Every structure is written in structure tokens, then in C-alpha cells.
Amino acid sequence: MIVKDRVIKYGDNIDTDVIIPARYLNTADSKELALHCFEDLDTDFKEKVKERKIIVAGSNFGCGSSREHAPLSIKESGVKAVIAVSFARIFFRNAINIGLPVIASAQASESLKDGDEIEIDFSSGIIRNTSSGDVFKVNPLPDFIQKIIKSGGYINYIRENRGK
């Protein structure tokens, strides 16, 4: 899979309360959640995401709550991938489980800038900054996690492998 899009850049410790504030957690409807994604961090996100669909952030992205509403609202907003220096562990699991591509790369995250156009080749693990020509190689995820991604999420993986 190859994803090509432009970057929205955020900082360190982007927590689940700013990704989707708890005041909107009285619904599980992802379309409704997406209306409020990043509302308390960046009021322009809804406009930005129309043109730029890759989020690049610092360390500990998604820290805080276990709310799956966080990756769901990001995915439903149209975001194609999140690249960060590191991810909080529950957010990382949730993103993998629901099929939101997440990539931990300190090198890429620190180098990429707001508005850069980049290309991510998931099969080779290469991130290419087509604005600057920089190339970043990403460590492959463990086999088991790759299987979940290939199945299109954890539920599909379980359905495919149940009874095996």
C-alpha cells in the first residue's frame, strides 16, 4: 500500500482529551466524533484535513485515555496515517486494531514539516519526503501486528483465524 499526501504537524504528548474531548463521548458514532476531532488543540484541523491527510507528531502521541473514539475520530476525519516519534501503548493498539496506519519513526517525525508532501510505502517501510527528497526507512512491525493490519483490523483477523 502506498499513501501520498501532505503533512499536518503537531507536537509532543498529544493526549486523547484533545484528540476527542470527553464531552463528546456520549456517542459511539464515528461520524459525529469526527466533527470534534482535535477541537481543543487546533480549531483549524477540519479545514486543514481537507488538503492534508497525514499527521506527524512528537513523542507519546495518544497518551491518556483508552477511548477508541480517539483513533476512530482521526480515521473518520479522513487521515490516512499518523507518524510520530512514539505512541502511547493503548492508542497504538487501538489504531492497529481499527486499521488506522501508525508509524513510529523519530527520524521522520523530527524532520518532516507542516505542509510537506510525503509518500509512505507500507510494504517496503519507506517514507519519502517528495518536497525535499529526504528518505526515511522505518523498522518493520512485529509479524503478528502485520497480520492484523493485513486482515484490515483485529476483528477481521479473529474472524479469519477463529477455529484454526
Next chain:
Amino acid sequence: MTKETKPQTIAQKIIAHHCSRDYVSEGEIVEASVDLVLVNDITAPIAIEEFKKIGTGKVFDREKIAMVPDHFAPNKDIKSAQQCRVMREFAREYDIKNYFEVGSMGIEHALLPEMGLVLPGDLVIGADSHTCTYGALGAASTGVGSTDAAVAMATGKLWFMVPRTIKFVYDGDLKKWVTGKDLILYTIGLVGVDGALYKSMEFSGPAVSSLSMDSRFTMSNMAIEAGGKFGIFDVDDKTEEYLRDRTDRSYRQFSSGHDVEYEKIYDIDCSNIELQVAAPHLPSNTKNAKDVKNVKIDQVIIGSCTNGRIEDLGIAAEILRGKKVNKNIRTIVIPATQKIYLEALKRGYIEIFINSGCAVSTPTCGPCLGGHMGVLTSGERAVSTTNRNFVGRMGHPDSEVYLSGPAVAAASAVAGRIAIPEEVM
């Protein structure tokens, strides 16, 4: 040294036991059986939707699932009422034994241990990040999302990466009023909000042996605020005393091998730890409470899965006895479970709170996450015994939360600004 005889941490031993192996290595991904799956009114609706997609048509064990409507319950609005209904109807349809309706419900992480549903050596997952609370009982327990909870409800199993372990050794006598909350805030300040990312935190040393179970729950509860997967204590006399009369299920006690290679060991001298606060907007932004005394506040919250237990209420009552809370602020006390509420009533704490001008509420997570029962508006500031102070956590994105233990919260309620007990007693 062969794999089988290589020393293992508590985290490794518990995970190995739950996948019927003698040894698991750090960093390895395994599928392990879980002893309990928890969901609440926020996370259950998605979990139930995903559970139905799996198509097993039944839960793995009706006695090993806990469902607690505590976040936006008692129902704060129509949508929340609908979310609670989804969970309630599922609990009825699948005959879930540990569904706790409003009236018997308490804040999940205070309620489940109180009900004897978590025991040492258990592997527990919950669709709530503070599920790590049960580490206080020597269990490996951690927060996951709704999809993970759905898979575990259907199959009784889940994938785990075996974490590395960071050991925290606490020594020295605690200063007056200092509790587990101050120790864990101090620790998070030391390591940072990602200082234990993906790691198991092991809390040990002479000072933790002297800590009450309530203080240990508080410390384990906030392991996640350092990014931790588990926050585990060894089982001792106090753990066993706590478990007496709560369960007749047998349990296994695990402890880390003597020659375990920890990722890191922190030695912490508690005799130097003052009463702590975490200033906005990160739990790691810790300071000595006495150094931020000029900060004016609008609200005090005493409660939550972090500090809504009887020890916390006792400390607050001791400070508030015979005094009035400052007339310019709202003070809200929320006992974490019905049992704690009743005990506080018997001990006279509730009378003290009401006489001093506090509002006392039935159990709910409400204000901690800006849900209900104490939401802040723009420019308002709270001192709260809860666990997070992110932007907008308790309401408006321009509001602020200072985290503290019950002593600073109660003293601040009297002073109308951040205060330590000595100033008001």
C-alpha cells in the same frame, strides 16, 4: 543459563502463567488468557458492536466480564442514557454476572477490588486506561480499547507484548499528610509522562510496605500517567488482609526473581518528598504544594478512581472538621463506591463534609473527565484528587486542573487557593 531458569519479572511470570508456559521473553508477543474483562458506559457500546461482528454468539465466560456504568452515570443526558441502555441490555441478554446498576455501582477501579473480583496473579484487561489500578493487588492489569475488550469478551484471550520492567524502590519515612498520591506524582515528575512507556512499573521498598492498600491503589492507578502498562506491588500481609472475606477463589502469588535485569532502577527517598501538586497541563508537571500557594481556585474535587477511597475521605474529613470551605469555591466530594460512602457515613465524615459546605455525590467518574457533576467553564481552575490535568480535561479548554492528594485538596478548599494542611489547621 537456559531460558527456563532465566529469572523473570512479576510481569513475565504472570503472562507466562496465562499462556501455559514457563517462560516468556521481554518484547515477545503472546496470546494469553485473561481472568477478567472490564467495560464501562463509554467503552462498552463500541465493544458490543465489535463483539457482535466476531459472531461467536456468546461470551467466553459470563462470570469473568464486569460492566460498570460509572462515567456518565447516573445518566447525565439522553445520549448517555442510551449508551448505558446498550450496556444494560447486553448484560441482560448475555446474563453477565458482574453488571452493576446505579445504586450498587461504584467507580470501577474502586469497585472491582472491593468486590473481590481481582486477585494476585490475575491477568486483567479493561477498556479503561486506569485498569492498571489492580497492580496494587499483585495482578497484571492494564487498559485496552473497546476492540480488544470485544475480542476478550468473545474468546477470553488477547495478544500482549511482554513488557520490560522498571523498578522503583521507595525508602525513608513519609512526612505528615503525605500519601501514595504524593509518591506517584513525585515519581511521574521524575520520569515524565512517557518515562515508563510500554513498561511494567514495579513498586517496592520499605516505604511501600508501610503504605495502606488505599495508597497502593492510588499509585498503581497512575502508572498509566507515566505511560506504564502495569504498576505492580508485591503481595504482603496487607494485601492478604485486604483480600480476607472478599473472595474464596484461590490465587497464585508471583514475585520477580532476585537476579532479574531491570531496564532501570530508581531509588527514591520518601523522607524528602513534600506534598505534591501537578500543575497544568501534564501529570508530570509536579511541584511542591507549598511552592504554589498563591494560585487561586474555583473548585475542589475529592474523589475518583485515584482518591475516592476511605483513607482519602478520612484525611479530607480530618482537615475539614469544624471548618467551612471557602465561600468563593465549590467543593465536591464523591465517595468512589456505595460501600465507601456508607463507611464514611458511619465514621461521621459525610456529616463533616456537609457541615463544612461540601456537596457530596453518589459515585461517578463525572467531573474527572469533564462529564458532569463539576464541569469547569472558561478561565476556571480546580484542585482535584483525580489523575489527569490535560487541556480541557475537566471542561472548557481554557480551564485548568491542579492534581493533588486529599490533604492538599481539603486544605485548598478551606483556603480558596492552593494550600497545605498546616495553613488551615
